[in-house]
Amino acid sequence: MGDKNSIKSKGKMEQRKNIALMKSLDKAKNRKKIPKSEYVTEMKNKDNILEIDNLATYFFTDSGVVKAVNGVSFDIPRGKTVAVVGESGCGKSITSMSIMRLIQGPSGQIVDGQIRYNSEEGPINLVNVPISKMQELRGNKISMIFQEPMTSLNPVFTVGDQIDEAIQLHNPKLTAKQIKTRSIEMLELVGIARPEGIYDAYPHELSGGMRQRVMIGMALSCEPELIIADEPTTALDVTIQAQILELLREIKDKVNASILLITHDLGVVAEMADYVVVMYAGRIIEKGTAIDIYKNPQHPYTIGLLNSKPAVGKVVDKLYSIPGQVPNPINMPSHCYFKDRCEKSFEPCGAIYFKLRIFANTFR
Amino acid sequence: MALYALIRAMPSNYVKQMTSGKPGVTDQLIEQLEKNYGLDSSIPEGYVKWAGNVIKGDFGTSFVYKQPVFKVINDKMWASFWLSFIALILELLIAIPLGIISATKQYSKTDYAITTFAFLGISLPSFFFAALLQKFFAMDLRIFPLQGMVTAREDYEGFRLLLDIGWHYCLPIIVFVVLGVGSLMRYTRTNMLEVLNSDFIRTARAKGLSEHKVIYKHAFRNTLIPIVTMVGGSLPGLFSGAIITEGIFAIDGLGYTALQALKFGDIPFLMGFNMFLAVLTLIGTLISDVLYAVVDPRVRLS
Numbered sequence: 001m002g003d004k005n006s007i008k009s010k011g012k013m014e015q016r017k018n019i020a021l022m023k024s025l026d027k028a029k030n031r032k033k034i035p036k037s038e039y040v041t042e043m044k045n046k047d048n049i050l051e052i053d054n055l056a057t058y059f060f061t062d063s064g065v066v067k068a069v070n071g072v073s074f075d076i077p078r079g080k081t082v083a084v085v086g087e088s089g090c091g092k093s094i095t096s097m098s099i100m101r102l103i104q105g106p107s108g109q110i111v112d113g114q115i116r117y118n119s120e121e122g123p124i125n126l127v128n129v130p131i132s133k134m135q136e137l138r139g140n141k142i143s144m145i146f147q148e149p150m151t152s153l154n155p156v157f158t159v160g161d162q163i164d165e166a167i168q169l170h171n172p173k174l175t176a177k178q179i180k181t182r183s184i185e186m187l188e189l190v191g192i193a194r195p196e197g198i199y200d201a202y203p204h205e206l207s208g209g210m211r212q213r214v215m216i217g218m219a220l221s222c223e224p225e226l227i228i229a230d231e232p233t234t235a236l237d238v239t240i241q242a243q244i245l246e247l248l249r250e251i252k253d254k255v256n257a258s259i260l261l262i263t264h265d266l267g268v269v270a271e272m273a274d275y276v277v278v279m280y281a282g283r284i285i286e287k288g289t290a291i292d293i294y295k296n297p298q299h300p301y302t303i304g305l306l307n308s309k310p311a312v313g314k315v316v317d318k319l320y321s322i323p324g325q326v327p328n329p330i331n332m333p334s335h336c337y338f339k340d341r342c343e344k345s346f347e348p349c350g351a352i353y354f355k356l357r358i359f360a361n362t363f364r
Numbered sequence: 365m366a367l368y369a370l371i372r373a374m375p376s377n378y379v380k381q382m383t384s385g386k387p388g389v390t391d392q393l394i395e396q397l398e399k400n401y402g403l404d405s406s407i408p409e410g411y412v413k414w415a416g417n418v419i420k421g422d423f424g425t426s427f428v429y430k431q432p433v434f435k436v437i438n439d440k441m442w443a444s445f446w447l448s449f450i451a452l453i454l455e456l457l458i459a460i461p462l463g464i465i466s467a468t469k470q471y472s473k474t475d476y477a478i479t480t481f482a483f484l485g486i487s488l489p490s491f492f493f494a495a496l497l498q499k500f501f502a503m504d505l506r507i508f509p510l511q512g513m514v515t516a517r518e519d520y521e522g523f524r525l526l527l528d529i530g531w532h533y534c535l536p537i538i539v540f541v542v543l544g545v546g547s548l549m550r551y552t553r554t555n556m557l558e559v560l561n562s563d564f565i566r567t568a569r570a571k572g573l574s575e576h577k578v579i580y581k582h583a584f585r586n587t588l589i590p591i592v593t594m595v596g597g598s599l600p601g602l603f604s605g606a607i608i609t610e611g612i613f614a615i616d617g618l619g620y621t622a623l624q625a626l627k628f629g630d631i632p633f634l635m636g637f638n639m640f641l642a643v644l645t646l647i648g649t650l651i652s653d654v655l656y657a658v659v660d661p662r663v664r665l666s
Binding site for chain 1: 562563564566567568569570571572573574575582585586589659660661662
């Protein structure tokens with residue numbers, strides 16, 4: 001009896017500690033004035049637009065702490081496409097939301113790490129930047145395309161209004177007429193026929209593919225340096241997918257932007273990405289250039305992931321799937337998270353999570 | 365029909381009410397009177413007769429007021445209407461901002477405080493709260509009059525009269541507002557929370573809009589949709605009056621009149637009154653449908 005009670009009280013203490021941590025983080029985030037010294041940093045490499053270093057984003061829930069992103073580090077070089085792949089719930093979307101600082105507080109908090117952004121006025125750490133500064137960057141220098149085009153546009157405003165709003169916000173000097181011209185230009189750019197007509201349409205009058213094009217147009221309207229595309233093609237059918245990807249690539253080259261592409265579709269990755277980051281259960285398990293990952297995958301999870309992709313010209317009875325499921329994010333084991341599902345698990349896997357091994361300069 | 369049967373089936377009728385306790389009334393006279401008021405026929409017969417007249421546009425004459433039913437309704441309606449209308453406006457002005465604040469600061473101390481206040485309002489019985497107000501403001505502090513609509517023996521005219529009525533309306537309006545604000549506020553809060561969790565709000569934030577703009581432009585327009593529907597539907601309530609509150613403050617409105625009519629078995633008035641409410645309900649639904657199209661482009665027909 002006594003033992004049980006002490007475990008219970010220990011759990012309670014831990015929970016209280018977590019809530020206190022959550023509150024202190026939330027408070028720090030919502031301070032009115034944050035001194036500049038807190039968020040000015042140095043880039044490791046001047047050619048990178050974004051460097052994510054040991055990022056940890058947790059959700060403090062009633063049943064425990066969910067470590068959605070746990071020590072993720074990777075770089076996004078200027079003008080390149082970096083793809084983050086992994087199955088559902090591995091933390092890829094949360095990583096992107098962390099960059100945008102769109103994690104829903106107070107339960108979701110960035111607990112640790114740095115997101116260094118190479119802005120025009122010098123490198124800054126997005127984790128500590130005040131929200132007002134963040135609002136200047138969002139939609140302007142860093143913009144995001146979401147995975148649900150059907151619900152991501154506000155149903156009560158016209159498409160034109162919504163694009164205008166973004167342009168006007170970041171270019172306050174433009175006149176209403178100039179803004180409208182620019183919006184129509186954007187709609188044209190993303191391949192919408194009859195842009196003047198669509199400008200006055202409401203989102204419900206458009207198809208999913210059209211809405212996603214509008215979303216992309218909106219995201220690109222201020223010529224961002226970094227485009228975060230969070231599964232931009234998941235909700236669309238295959239023909240539209242190809243068009244959208246083609247569009248993204250074209251636009252990227254046109255404005256020399258970097259793309260952070262979040263997806264679980266390895267076909268998309270092969271087509272688009274320069275670098276690939278493979279995530280599993282909130283951690284990076286393998287990262288390298290796209291060629292390295294495809295030609296010579298090292299981690300058993302990556303191999304499994306590649307095997308579970310249907311290939312043209314190969315007849316199989318049953319598509320390969322990785323056995324088992326992602327472990328419960330609450331109370332993660334301290335050993336390799338993939339151990340229980342791994343075909344190659346051996347004795348040392350039970351030990352503490354090992355460090356990244358460097359296979360090549362660009363490949364870890 | 366059912367209504368007519370129910371009213372007719374009440375143990376007493378208007379003639380009996382009128383004649384009871386008066387010694388000089390003979391049975392013959394009662395019979396004669398019942399015939400005059402059309403109370404001698406059977407229930408279906410009476411209903412058919414009444415309905416026949418309604419089709420011809422004749423709602424009959426109120427027994428108690430000796431005037432055509434619609435004239436009575438028209439006379440009494442405005443007192444109730446202004447009372448409820450002002451209260452509704454105040455309710456909206458208070459409830460919607462409070463609902464929004466409480467939704468944007470969900471689970472904060474402000475949210476809990478507002479919610480507590482709202483539930484307090486919802487759970488207070490109107491007669492009890494009205495009596496409390498009367499005790500404090502009318503009896504003890506003597507700021508507001510106890511009841512009635514105008515000050516007796518002061519024949520105010522024009523603007524002074526309006527002021528006087530306004531002064532008398534204060535307490536009943538407070539009762540309405542405090543009792544009504546809670547549910548409206550909770551309704552706003554629920555809707556706002558739902559909207560704030562939607563994807564397009566995330567898009568709005570990702571655009572770089574300030575939190576203020578996100579809430580008051582993008583979220584608010586969407587929260588408005590269900591609220592407008594609800595307010596449109598409350599139109600009949602504006603005219604029908606509130607029986608209890610009007611009774612306590614002796615305000616000569618429709619609610620009070622309807623209660624009197626029920627007491628005396630004033631069949632034509634009650635039937636006309638219910639007809640009136642039915643029509644208002646239809647108009648209310650129509651108005652809310654029209655407003656719905658105004659705030660929500662998805663239901664607009666091109």
